[in-house]
Each structure stands twice: as structure tokens, then as C-alpha cells.
Amino acid sequence: MTDQKNNNALKILTGILAVALVALAIYTVRFYNEEKENQELLQRQKAVIEEELNDLIVRYDEAIGENEELDTELIAARQRILVLRDSVQDMEANLRVLDRYRNELNNLKRERDELFRVVDSLSNQNQRLITEMDSTNNVLLERTRVSDSLRQRTENLADQVDRASxxxxxxxxxxxxxxxxxxxxxxxxxxxxxxxxxxxxxxxxxxxxxxxxxxxxxxxxxxxxxxxxxxxxxxxxxxxxxxxxxxxxxxxxxxxxxxxxxxxxxxxxxxxxxxxxxxxxxxxxxxxxxxxx
CATH class of the missing domain: 2.60.40.10 (Immunoglobulins)
Incomplete structure (x- = not known):
């Protein structure tokens, strides 16, 4: 009678262990799949950050040389983006690091927007200067007055007048x-x-x-x-x-x-x-x- 009870207990224990193993296997597979999905998601997010950084670099490459007044600031900003992109490429993707790089990317975007607003402002001022010089017959005879007016609007535009002279x-x-x-x-x-x-x-x-x-x-x-x-x-x-x-x-x-x-x-x-x-x-x-x- 005792042997039968022991056998029954053993069978129950074996059954419990089997169920536990199956549950563990299911949990392991599910955990592996979730971890794989998380890694794929992190890699996609990493790729998105890299792509956005590359887009920023392209924008700065186009702006540098066309805006001599801001070349130093534009080149410095572009260099910071290059350093960040290289860091993103070399790092192992994880949520905490990606969040930090995403914050840095957002800061760089804000800096880009501010710099490009200045670039647009200077471009508009340059265009106005060209229009004034083309349309005003007495600009050349009143060089001093025009130069003083331009210096009041922006010191950077004075460089263009110097080249014309x-x-x-x-x-x-x-x-x-x-x-x-x-x-x-x-x-x-x-x-x-x-x-x-x-x-x-x-x-x-x-x-x-x-x-x-x-x-x-x-x-x-x-x-x-x-x-x-x-x-x-x-x-x-x-x-x-x-x-x-x-x-x-x-x-x-x-x-x-x-x-x-x-x-x-x-x-x-x-x-x-x-x-x-x-x-x-x-x-x-x-x-x-x-x-x-």
C-alpha cells in the first residue's frame, strides 16, 4: 500500500516537473522571440537615428560654402553631427543609450533650425542688396551712404561691397x-x-x-x-x-x-x-x- 502511494506521488511529481519544463520551454521560446523582436526594433530605431544624422550632414554640406558668413559655425555643427553618427554606428543598441542619442539628435535639430533661420535671413538680405544695386542708378555715386546703411543692417554684407570695389x-x-x-x-x-x-x-x-x-x-x-x-x-x-x-x-x-x-x-x-x-x-x-x- 505504501509502495503504491509512493508511486502515485512520484507520478504526480513527475507530471508537475513535466508541466514545469514545458512551461519553462514555452517561456524561454517566448522570451527569446521577444528579445529578438526587441533587438530588431532597437536596430531599426538605431538605423532611423543614423539616417536622420546623415540627412543633417547633407543639409550642412549644402549650406557650407554658400554662406561664407556662417561657415565656421556650420562646420563646427557638422563636425558634432559626424562624431555623434560615428558613435551611434559603433555602439551596441539598447534602449537607454538610444534614448540618450535621440535626445542629442533633437538638440542638434534645434540647433540646425536656429542656424538655418540665420542663413535664410542672410540670404534674404543678400538678395535685397543685389536688387538695390541693380535698380538704383546712383548707388555707385553714393557709395559711402550705401555702405553705412548696409553696415547698420549687417556687418557681414559689407564683405560683398568690399569685393565689388x-x-x-x-x-x-x-x-x-x-x-x-x-x-x-x-x-x-x-x-x-x-x-x-x-x-x-x-x-x-x-x-x-x-x-x-x-x-x-x-x-x-x-x-x-x-x-x-x-x-x-x-x-x-x-x-x-x-x-x-x-x-x-x-x-x-x-x-x-x-x-x-x-x-x-x-x-x-x-x-x-x-x-x-x-x-x-x-x-x-x-x-x-x-x-x-
Missing amino acids: ELKVSGLRGEGVIERNSGRLVVNDRTRRVDKIRTCFTLTENELTEAGEKELYVQVYNPNNNLVGDQIAVQHDGGVMVYSAATKVYYENNELDVCILANTLEENLIEGTYKVLVYNGAQLIGATNFSLR
Whole structure:
């Protein structure tokens, strides 16, 4: 009788253990599936964050270069996004870390919106400036008044006015010449007969350029890229530059024809194409080529 009771108890215990094992197996499978689904969900969320960060990078790439006034801020913001994206790519996905990166992403979006509002504002101001300069006939004659008005609206727009005031040249040409005993110069393109290299051009009319004495320089390079001329070394803010020839002119905002002669040495005159560069001080204002045979 006791053995039978023990057998029954054993059967009941075995049954309970079997049920427990089945339940454990079901729970394990369900837990595995849920964990797998959670991981897949986390990976999808991670991919979404990466995609949004990549979109931000593209937006900043498009804005950089088009908005010189804000390039430094835009580049710094883009670098922070790159660092965050690389961190997201390298990290193991989990809910806590994703939440932190999602918060950082939201902060970057707010920063982007603020920067791009400034970009749009500057673009609108630039467009208004172009419209005013095109439509107002007396803007050039009233340069000071316009510049003062623009500085009150934004310091950044003043850079565009500065670029418009740069000295410019037209009709730039280089040529070999023979110097007669009378002093008359005759154009010649044969290396064995050339005495000097002449560079001629016209300083164009520009009311925005400051009138006064201008120091003009020429560099002439032969086909071997050797400098032809007197090797004039001049100290500028950015360092020393060496020129072939130089001259000074007085510019009164009207068209002014200029020719500069550079001395030559026979060994520097070879057949081929010569490069001519014209400078106002250290600023390059024109370039051209000519050939000698």
C-alpha cells in the first residue's frame, strides 16, 4: 500500500516537473522571440537615428560654402553631427543609450533650425542688396551712404561691397617687343629678337575703388616656369613676393591704360607659351598667356 502511494506521488511529481519544463520551454521560446523582436526594433530605431544624422550632414554640406558668413559655425555643427553618427554606428543598441542619442539628435535639430533661420535671413538680405544695386542708378555715386546703411543692417554684407570695389583689368595681353634706338617698341614673337616683355591692360572704371596711387606688378613665367624679368622682391603682409617688373599709376576711378615692360635675359627666352600675372599690391587682378617662337 505504501509502495503504491509512493508511486502515485512520484507520478504526480513527475507530471508537475513535466508541466514545469514545458512551461519553462514555452517561456524561454517566448522570451527569446521577444528579445529578438526587441533587438530588431532597437536596430531599426538605431538605423532611423543614423539616417536622420546623415540627412543633417547633407543639409550642412549644402549650406557650407554658400554662406561664407556662417561657415565656421556650420562646420563646427557638422563636425558634432559626424562624431555623434560615428558613435551611434559603433555602439551596441539598447534602449537607454538610444534614448540618450535621440535626445542629442533633437538638440542638434534645434540647433540646425536656429542656424538655418540665420542663413535664410542672410540670404534674404543678400538678395535685397543685389536688387538695390541693380535698380538704383546712383548707388555707385553714393557709395559711402550705401555702405553705412548696409553696415547698420549687417556687418557681414559689407564683405560683398568690399569685393565689388576691387581693382579690375580688361584687355590684358602679353607680348614680346624689340626696342629701337629711337625708343620705339615693335612687337615681335621670335625669341632671338625679343628685347623685353610688354604687358598691357586697361584698369576698368569702378566708382567703388578708392582713388589714388596704385602699385602694379607683373610676373612673367617662361614655358619652363622660370620667372622672366628683374626679380623684384617685395614684402607684403603675407610674405615676400618676387616680380618681373613694377610700375605706379594714379587711378581716378575712370578707365586707365597701362603698359609695363619687363627686361629679359637671352637664356630665359625659349619657344612656347608664357604666363603673365598682374597684381595690385599682393592681390592678383589678371592673368593671360602669349607665345614666342
